[in-house]
Amino acid sequence: MNKERWIERAKELGIDELEIYEQLTESRSLSWFGGKMDSFTTSRVLGTSLRAIVGGKQAEMALEQADDAQMDEILSSLAEQGRIVSSSDPAALRAPEKTDEVKSRKNFVKPSVEAIREALAAVEQKLLAFDERIVQVTAAEWSEEANVRRITNSLGLRIEEKGMYQIIVAGAAARQGEEIKTDYKVKVVEDLSTFDLDSFVKELAENLLGKLGGRTLPTGQYKIILEKDAMTSLFAVMSSMFSGDMINKGISPVRDKLGQKIFSERITVVDDPKNTDTLDVANYDDEGCPTRKKLIVENGVFTTVLHSTKTAMAAGTESTGNGFKGDYTAPVTVRPKNCMIVPGEKSLEELCEEMGEGLVITDLAGLHAGIDPVTTDFSLQCSGYFVKDGKKAFGVTLVTVAANYLELMKNVVAVGSDLEWSYRSIACPSVLFTGAAISGE
Amino acid sequence: MQTKEKLEQYLSRCMDSACDFAEIFEEFEENEMISTLDQKVEKAERQIISGLGVRLYRGVQSVYGYTNEMTDEAILPLIDDLRAAIAEKAEDGAEDAAPAEKKPVVLTRVEYETRHPVKTDYRKVPLQEKAALVFRAEKAAKESDERIVKTTGKLLNVREEVQVSNSEGRLISDVRVRTRMMLDAYAKEGNIFMSGGDRPGGGMGLEFFEKTTPEEIGKEAARSALVKLRAKDCPSGRMPVVIDNAFGGVIFHEACGHALEATGVAKNQSVFAGKKGQQIAAPCVSAMDDGTIPNAWGSQNIDDEGNFQQSRLLIKDGILQSYMIDRLNGRRMGEASTGSGRRQNYKYEPTSRMSNTFICAGKDSFESLFEGIEKGLYAKKMGGGSVNPQTGEFNFAVDEGYLIENGKISYPVKGAALIGNGAEILMNIDKVSSNLSRGQGMCGSMSGSIPTDVGQPAIRVSAITVGGTANE
Known part of the structure; x- marks a missing residue:
């Protein structure tokens, strides 16, 4: 694609400004099952998306064949898409801006296919040998990806950022009598040759075996700890409440709460795309706006609304550098990037001691359906373990936890210290709450 | 799409390796989404x-x-990478039969008549006219009650062309067209703010709105939001x-x-593995997965492995009849594909998936379902859910629910979730009514x-764990 030619031709066809976003992704994955290679996948995809400003309105298109021969047809369609927009919200592309660029601290060493096969075979063998109740290794998989994103626009913006990851995933099933439980684990692997397979296997196996013999609880109100993974998945779904888009539209539950206390004073939320501890460091968002560290919630007070260029213009403010795409096919939306609840001092064990008696929730299911994003009422299937006298007593399964998220977040007793980014761009430590409704028998 | 000759060349090159089967899936999909806010x-x-x-077995x-990248420069190295990957020695020793003699692949195009004709191609209708359809739905929602303060709408149009060719000489194409409207209405009364939605769609063009009018969609979204304004906390328990x-x-x-998809069954990762011919549901339950229903949302002419879609009877009178099987898992299970190999797009390897899946109509009257229930839950509209096929543990959200008291529908409740074990719940269905219809997801x-x-007539489950918000 001759980008300069596309930008020139766009102007001739009545498009005021044009942005060309390209993402080149090369990936490889290998999975293992039943003592042999199960599948191998390799790919190379160059995706392009175009964003046009037509009379102050925005139009977007994603393409996988950006052939110069289709230039006129595609640009004309963009112009039509822009003209139909009747919302009064203005849109604009970004001119180049300077920022101090940082790099992720991750140092990936690409392993050979042979080394990957050996590692996956070892994971399967070690898991099966760990305990006779582990009856199947449901998944042992290696995935790696290298990607480059380039943003070019008619205002002279030229940005290129590279990303990479390597992860290992293992899943297993354990049986005890008629009961079957499953669990899985994902780890980022910088260098497979020095990766500690034994601890990886041990962690997965112990979590899995801990689920066996689980029982339900009598329905009632219990003190709860949302363990870090469960806390993270719930927070990730709820994080859209800080989006300038949701707030502008008036459908965020905190739409009129800026400057007010929305959570317990024990909760501080930071969004920092340049956090070099994370897997995916972004110096610029997907519009080319430089990113920066922000306090979204400071000691319980809602202090920053996240914005893209468009939502910021509608709100009469500046972008916070949070205009991101899911991938090149997705439009720019407001998204947190490397966002966390700031960890506290206590380990999970200390939180359990402090709770005395209650439920530690390690897994939440049905997050895509069981939450009302407007009221923040939720009711979700969960599992974990019951704590008595500050110590783990027995596994708990097939219960639901229900609460109103905003209410729950006001009732924080303590925030744990166990924050772990792993492959995520949103992370939380474990948190102890005064209580929630648990439904079982 | 590549020419027949080009595909023959690629497939022949694939087969010149340790593989015993090769397949090429080509796709060209166009889609369009119009999003609106307050008309x-x-x-x-x-x-x-x-x-x-490209897939090799x-x-x-x-x-x-x-x-x-649809050029020889990109495709040939990709094929060679795959040939190399499959050539490596099988880990458990050389159990492979001696490789068959490699003959060049010769393709024959399979022609058929579509079951899913399209009347109004969205590409030929100006954006403005399509936007007007959404406005009609939003207007109907807003005009239905003054407490409806906001509406958002989306119109999705998809046209997907696929072509599948394989080393067995099959060359076959399909065009899938889909239309869907998604409408959300927001109702406000005092400090209470609630949303309700409706999201119908079909495997057809814009003629979809001749049968289901935008006004009906708008009114349904508004009704659902308004009911929730007066919803109380939901009680918990079985x-x-x-x-x-x-x-x-x-x-x-x-x-x-x-759990009936071969993906889990073939690897013994499903609670229903090895249960064919056995009773897995109450005798009042029969169920189908039918990918052939004309112009349905989940229908196709062919699956994404080039096999014709089928109508599959999964359960008859409680007895498991069939799984949903794709080609690769069919090999694992020693059974033929049931035409169930599906994928989002070419970036995914296909596996066994559902199409239009539903419990068949029964004989009980709708009213009789409520008889004898002292205290229970009536789930009028469901939200989404999820399942772990290996343990059978599932959950889903109730979008619009009502309490049942002494055999009668009482007040609306909010925030309910249903959880349980699939194997157990199927046995606990004790009444099935006759009002079968389907919904899109x-x-x-x-x-x-x-x-x-998804679909079913109204059913009654004798006991299920309801996770509610009320403190009792």
Whole structure:
């Protein structure tokens, strides 16, 4: 694609400004099952998306064949898409801006296919040998990806950022009598040759075996700890409440709460795309706006609304550098990037001691359906373990936890210290709450 | 799409390796989404998804590669990478039969008549006219009650062309067209702010709105939001539950459908593995997965492996009849594909998936479902859910629910979730009414997100754990 030619031709066809976003992704994955290679996948995809400003309105298109021969047809369609927009919200592309660029601290060493096969075979063998109740290794998989994103626009913006990851995933099933439980684990692997397979296997196996013999609880109100993974998945779904888009539209539950206390004073939320501890460091968002560290919630007070260029213009403010795409096919939306609840001092064990008696929730299911994003009422299937006298007593399964998220977040007793980014761009430590409704028998 | 000769050349090159089967999936999809807020167009987006995926089998091992660069320079090295990956020695020794003599692949195009004709091609209708359809729905929602303070709408149009060719000489194409409107209405009364939605769709063009008018969609979204304004907290605990028709079928989809997919069954990772011919549901339950229903949301002419879609009887009178099987897992199970191989697009290797899955109509009257229930839950509209096929544990959200008291529908309740074990719930269905209908959804699994219909008549489950918000 001759980008300069596309930008020139766009102007001739009545498009005021044009942005060309390209993402080149090369990936490889290998999975293992039943003592042999199960599948191998390799790919190379160059995706392009175009964003046009037509009379102050925005139009977007994603393409996988950006052939110069289709230039006129595609640009004309963009112009039509822009003209139909009747919302009064203005849109604009970004001119180049300077920022101090940082790099992720991750140092990936690409392993050979042979080394990957050996590692996956070892994971399967070690898991099966760990305990006779582990009856199947449901998944042992290696995935790696290298990607480059380039943003070019008619205002002279030229940005290129590279990303990479390597992860290992293992899943297993354990049986005890008629009961079957499953669990899985994902780890980022910088260098497979020095990766500690034994601890990886041990962690997965112990979590899995801990689920066996689980029982339900009598329905009632219990003190709860949302363990870090469960806390993270719930927070990730709820994080859209800080989006300038949701707030502008008036459908965020905190739409009129800026400057007010929305959570317990024990909760501080930071969004920092340049956090070099994370897997995916972004110096610029997907519009080319430089990113920066922000306090979204400071000691319980809602202090920053996240914005893209468009939502910021509608709100009469500046972008916070949070205009991101899911991938090149997705439009720019407001998204947190490397966002966390700031960890506290206590380990999970200390939180359990402090709770005395209650439920530690390690897994939440049905997050895509069981939450009302407007009221923040939720009711979700969960599992974990019951704590008595500050110590783990027995596994708990097939219960639901229900609460109103905003209410729950006001009732924080303590925030744990166990924050772990792993492959995520949103992370939380474990948190102890005064209580929630648990439904079982 | 590549020419027949080009595909023959690629497939022959694939077969010149240790593989025993090769397949090429080509795709060209265009889609368009118009988003509105309060009867104004917020944005109109278009996507073109286009690429190809190559798959090689050696026994039950598979290797897959995909790219959107449709040139020999990109495709030939991809094929060679796959040939190399499949050539490596099988880990458990050389159990392979001696490789068959490699003959060049000769393709024969399979012609057929479409079951899913399209009347109004969205590409030929100006954006303005399509936006007007959404405005009609928003207007109807807003005018239905003054407490409706906001509406958002989306119109999705998809046209997907696929072509599948394989080393058995099969060359076959399909065009899938889908239309869906998604409307959300927001109701406000005092400090209470609630949303309600309606999201119907079909495997057809814009003629969809001749049968289901935008006004009906708008009014339904508004009705659903307004009911929730007066909803109280939902009680918790085990109780009888009546689940109404259409999207209520998500219970079967989650609790049973996923566990009947060969993806889990073939690897003994499903609670229903090895249960064919056995009773897995109450005798009043029969269920189908039918990918051939004309112009349905989850229908196709052919699956994404080039096999004709089928109508599959999964359960008859409680007895398990059939699984949903794709080609690769068919090999593992020693059974033929049931035409169930599906994928989101060329970036995914296909696996066994549902199409339009539903519990068949029964004989009980709707009213009789409530008889004798002292305290229970009536789930009129379901939200989504999920399942772990290996343990059978599932959950789903009740979008619009009511308490049942002394055999009668009482007040609306909010925030209810249903959880349980699929194998157990199927046995606990004790009444099935006759008002069968289907609802539309997107189903996510290993091979991506695909359109599927769920469905059922109203059913009664004698006991299920309801997770509510009320403190009792």
